[in-house]
Amino acid sequence: MNVKENEVVGYCLRVLGDDAEALVETMNEEAFAALQESIVRFLDEEAARGDASPFARTDLDLPPGVKPFRSILFEDRGSNGSRRIVAFSFREAASATALQLLGIALAVFSVKLTLAAVPQILGVLRTLWSKVIVLGRPADDDAIDVLETIVRLRAKRRVNGDATLPTLREIQGALELEGDMVVRALQKLSSLAVVEVVIWGGQGGNLADSDNAWAVKL
Amino acid sequence: MGRPGWQPRRLRQRVGGEAVSETHFSLADDASVGTFHYPLGLVAFTISPESLAFVAAGCKRPLPEDEEEQFRIAAEATSLVHEMRHFFDVFGTWAGISLLSTQLHVLSEFVALCDAMRRAGMRWQMPITDWAAGPDCCPEIRLFVRRALAIEICTDLFVSPFTPFEIDGHRDELLIEVDYAAGGKADAFPSQVFRVKSLDDARARTVLHPFGFEALLEGNAHAICRQLVSQWFPEPVQQRMKGWMRTLSPADRDGIVDQRAAQTALPYMSTDLLVSRFMQGYGINSFPGEVLLHLSDRVLSTNRLQVFPELVEGASAVQFDRLGRAFVDLLEDSGPAAIASGCVPPRDDVDRVYDTLASELSAGGDLSTISDDYSPASSISIWQTYIAKTFIVPLLRRRLATSHRAFTSFDGFLELLPVIGLPPARVPNGKLVLERMPQRVQQAWWHCLILLDVLGQLVRGAAFVSCPRAFATVPGITTMNLAFQGKCETNLRLGCGTFPSEMVPACLFAEALKVCSLRRSS
Numbered sequence: 001m002n003v004k005e006n007e008v009v010g011y012c013l014r015v016l017g018d019d020a021e022a023l024v025e026t027m028n029e030e031a032f033a034a035l036q037e038s039i040v041r042f043l044d045e046e047a048a049r050g051d052a053s054p055f056a057r058t059d060l061d062l063p064p065g066v067k068p069f070r071s072i073l074f075e076d077r078g079s080n081g082s083r084r085i086v087a088f089s090f091r092e093a094a095s096a097t098a099l100q101l102l103g104i105a106l107a108v109f110s111v112k113l114t115l116a117a118v119p120q121i122l123g124v125l126r127t128l129w130s131k132v133i134v135l136g137r138p139a140d141d142d143a144i145d146v147l148e149t150i151v152r153l154r155a156k157r158r159v160n161g162d163a164t165l166p167t168l169r170e171i172q173g174a175l176e177l178e179g180d181m182v183v184r185a186l187q188k189l190s191s192l193a194v195v196e197v198v199i200w201g202g203q204g205g206n207l208a209d210s211d212n213a214w215a216v217k218l
Numbered sequence: 219m220g221r222p223g224w225q226p227r228r229l230r231q232r233v234g235g236e237a238v239s240e241t242h243f244s245l246a247d248d249a250s251v252g253t254f255h256y257p258l259g260l261v262a263f264t265i266s267p268e269s270l271a272f273v274a275a276g277c278k279r280p281l282p283e284d285e286e287e288q289f290r291i292a293a294e295a296t297s298l299v300h301e302m303r304h305f306f307d308v309f310g311t312w313a314g315i316s317l318l319s320t321q322l323h324v325l326s327e328f329v330a331l332c333d334a335m336r337r338a339g340m341r342w343q344m345p346i347t348d349w350a351a352g353p354d355c356c357p358e359i360r361l362f363v364r365r366a367l368a369i370e371i372c373t374d375l376f377v378s379p380f381t382p383f384e385i386d387g388h389r390d391e392l393l394i395e396v397d398y399a400a401g402g403k404a405d406a407f408p409s410q411v412f413r414v415k416s417l418d419d420a421r422a423r424t425v426l427h428p429f430g431f432e433a434l435l436e437g438n439a440h441a442i443c444r445q446l447v448s449q450w451f452p453e454p455v456q457q458r459m460k461g462w463m464r465t466l467s468p469a470d471r472d473g474i475v476d477q478r479a480a481q482t483a484l485p486y487m488s489t490d491l492l493v494s495r496f497m498q499g500y501g502i503n504s505f506p507g508e509v510l511l512h513l514s515d516r517v518l519s520t521n522r523l524q525v526f527p528e529l530v531e532g533a534s535a536v537q538f539d540r541l542g543r544a545f546v547d548l549l550e551d552s553g554p555a556a557i558a559s560g561c562v563p564p565r566d567d568v569d570r571v572y573d574t575l576a577s578e579l580s581a582g583g584d585l586s587t588i589s590d591d592y593s594p595a596s597s598i599s600i601w602q603t604y605i606a607k608t609f610i611v612p613l614l615r616r617r618l619a620t621s622h623r624a625f626t627s628f629d630g631f632l633e634l635l636p637v638i639g640l641p642p643a644r645v646p647n648g649k650l651v652l653e654r655m656p657q658r659v660q661q662a663w664w665h666c667l668i669l670l671d672v673l674g675q676l677v678r679g680a681a682f683v684s685c686p687r688a689f690a691t692v693p694g695i696t697t698m699n700l701a702f703q704g705k706c707e708t709n710l711r712l713g714c715g716t717f718p719s720e721m722v723p724a725c726l727f728a729e730a731l732k733v734c735s736l737r738r739s740s
Contacts, residue, residue, distance in 0.1 A: 001720070003713075004713075009711060010721050011713060025708055060681055061681075
């Protein structure tokens with residue numbers, strides 16, 4: 001499957017179902033552009049590694065007479081009115097899933113989505129990617145499910161104008177997993193510095209506290 | 219067509235039998251103050267509050283001191299007039315009407331073929347140009363693709379919306395023949411320039427300006443605007459209007475300078491320059507400005523693009539007249555004395571052609587006689603009938619009633635403006651306004667817009683189809699919501715706008731994809 005430059009954000013968010021539409025509507029133009037550009041540049045960097053990369057890049061030429069495309073990666077004409085467009089394909093399903101999770105995470109946890117901050121956002125994305133991509137199913141099923149739940153719960157709240165973060169109790173409630181398994185998954189994600197407790201429910205340092213509020217660590 | 223707003227094309231020049239170079243055309247980056255989109259009757263123009271106040275005061279308001287500001291007001295104040303002249307030249311000349319009918323004819327064939335394909339459970343394979351060349355394409359589809367491509371290329375050659383380019387040395391012919399990379403030849407007027415490095419180092423260069431339908435229309439519109447500017451604005455602004463060109467840095471972003479003079483060129487003065495060179499050949503240095511309108515109108519009244527209706531293997535699909543050649547022939551036939559006196563000898567057959575055309579179009583039924591099943595085919599008929607009855611027939615009648623003065627004189631044109639009124643679609647300052655058209659005609663207009671756009675992309679060999687709303691192929695379109703549920707803006711962020719794609723919302727573009735047999739109906 002090919003995902004074109006203009007489709008990457010929608011591709012990431014589509015796992016949110018109906019919330020995807022509401023989520024992009026909460027973003028101003030610059031925040032959206034920064035998110036899109038960060039993901040596209042990240043995919044491009046990754047694809048440049050060639051066969052070692054889970055992503056492949058395809059350049060598509062627009063035929064003469066067709067309106068130029070506002071490409072992020074090509075700046076062939078004047079003020080970014082390129083006649084080419086870039087598409088990415090995924091060599092493995094796990095990479096696609098990881099990208100989707102990180103795309104949503106950036107959308108809902110980033111505090112500064114601006115065009116000027118794209119280099120920093122890109123750096124965050126690279127770091128997170130290196131940590132998340134080592135998780136694989138079925139060995140890391142719980143960790144992946146917990147990460148996805150944190151991201152989904154936060155997205156749902158963002159859409160409803162709620163600024164709070166999901167607690168361990170809420171994460172457990174959303175998953176059909178035993179409490180210990182969720183805590184173990186969070187410990188693993190925490191040790192990888194993928195997630196963090198932002199607000200401690202009780203005694204600081206107790207990851208198992210049900211009132212701990214969790215976020216993806218950007 | 220517009221100010222400046224040219225479509226990019228690739229043109230390989232060949233001068234005197236020698237291949238000179240291949241030129242990649244570039245789209246101008248400078249801001250446009252107006253455009254006209256002929257199959258849609260859409261006029262876009264920009265007018266700032268200061269320019270509007272100037273026009274509202276009968277163009278008698280004191281101007282700002284700054285010459286740059288004065289020129290901007292001049293460009294904006296004449297913007298609507300400029301684009302309206304294009305509108306009249308398309309809907310009120312034989313050449314323009316032939317261009318319109320060609321576009322709508324091929325669109326009708328496309329819609330009929332798509333309908334047949336849909337009923338047979340077939341879908342287009344992209345790029346359709348590759349598919350049509352392969353062994354697994356059925357003859358009917360192959361024939362249509364070849365024919366549509368031939369019409370596309372011939373339309374390019376007829377209109378000649380190419381970017382000018384430079385060659386070495388000075389050429390003093392009236393016209394030079396230039397190869398078009400897609401096939402065929404176009405006419406170009408060679409204007410002489412010098413590339414000056416220092417007082418001792420001046421290199422002679424020639425800029426080749428494409429000379430077809432667009433050059434004639436731009437020449438007409440600019441002649442009228444210059445006339446208006448000469449009444450309202452001081453001499454320096456008049457001179458800038460005469461020599462209007464793009465202002466660019468000496469080198470492009472890659473540091474290349476050898477096409478820079480051509481890149482500054484605009485198509486407004488091509489007819490004027492060509493007539494000037496012709497007259498100078500006879501030692502005459504001036505001629506009345508209105509003669510440009512006479513000459514261009516005669517060429518537009520006696521030449522056309524013609525599509526042959528039969529889809530026959532091996533038959534030529536389309537034939538077009540070379541407007542540049544016709545313009546020079548008319549100059550030579552008229553002679554310098556007639557041109558200098560502002561006369562173009564009359565031709566009896568012109569009246570007869572327009573009279574017949576107006577009668578035929580009048581005889582056809584009005585909108586209420588169309589059997590409307592809300593299909594694309596109905597929409598094309600509705601749009602065709604609406605423009606014929608509302609614009610083409612009144613323009614032709616007025617032309618005949620004034621012995622063509624409505625098209626060949628400044629005053630005649632200005633008198634025509636209130637008679638015809640506003641265009642069916644207009645975009646003042648970026649906002650699309652369709653209110654002049656009845657509701658069903660507006661719907662038909664949208665159908666034609668999207669289907670023409672999709673057809674154009676397919677015929678040009680696109681690997682995917684992009685939505686005209688998403689990629690803003692028409693001015694003002696981004697101010698409209700074409701989504702049946704939700705908003706285009708939101709859908710675009712989620713990745714809609716291209717096909718094939720995972721994201722296909724319920725919208726007019728998605729419906730067009732189904733109608734065009736690109737996407738299966740759910």
